Amino acid sequence: GQQLNQSPQSMFIQEGEDVSMNCTSSSIFNTWLWYKQDPGEGPVLLIALYKAGELTSNGRLTAQFGITRKDSFLNISASIPSDVGIYFCAGHGSSNTGKLIFGQGTTLQVKP
């Protein structure tokens, strides 16, 4: 089946630094979504992307849908301690059944 490869697996950065993480696939995805999960909670939607090449921002977060439709990245600028958590990319594949496929997640830790 379709899979998403997310990297890096984990990051440990200083407060104020910028962060970048990405997601790739060997097959085409029709949509890309980025979620954040805090411990003991469900994922919360950060950004949704629907068109190849689309660049969307949400506050300090920026995400892009790759031109080839096989990748996406998420940038976080000027990180703060509350950015700590696990970030997941997710996408709807070509089957279009509504099923959302998730990457393995990037664990972000921010040092004050």
Add this chain to the structure above:
Amino acid sequence: NAGVMQNPRHLVRRRGQEARLRCSPMKGHSHVYWYRQLPEEGLKFMVYLQKENIIDESGMPKERFSAEFPKEGPSILRIQQVVRGDSAAYFCASSGANEKLFFGSGTQLSVL
């Protein structure tokens, strides 16, 4: 405007018992999805339902697991004769027509 509601938050069962997990979608949403998450892993798709219909159950184990979304009432994920390997966090998500999935806080199932 309540989000996706899942209960119970924590469920403890002994091997061989049945587990019933409930999910009430966001108001106006008619699509429900169930995902399973093991510690330090991403979310794995289990099943996608619309009112009274199973649309995609490709992620459901063939035995012991079933799901329903009746015309009235919450969606139910039912696990019969639980085993230790069923211990995980189970998340429900709902969506409307725009394919953005919104997740509940999950049910942590522990099998003793």
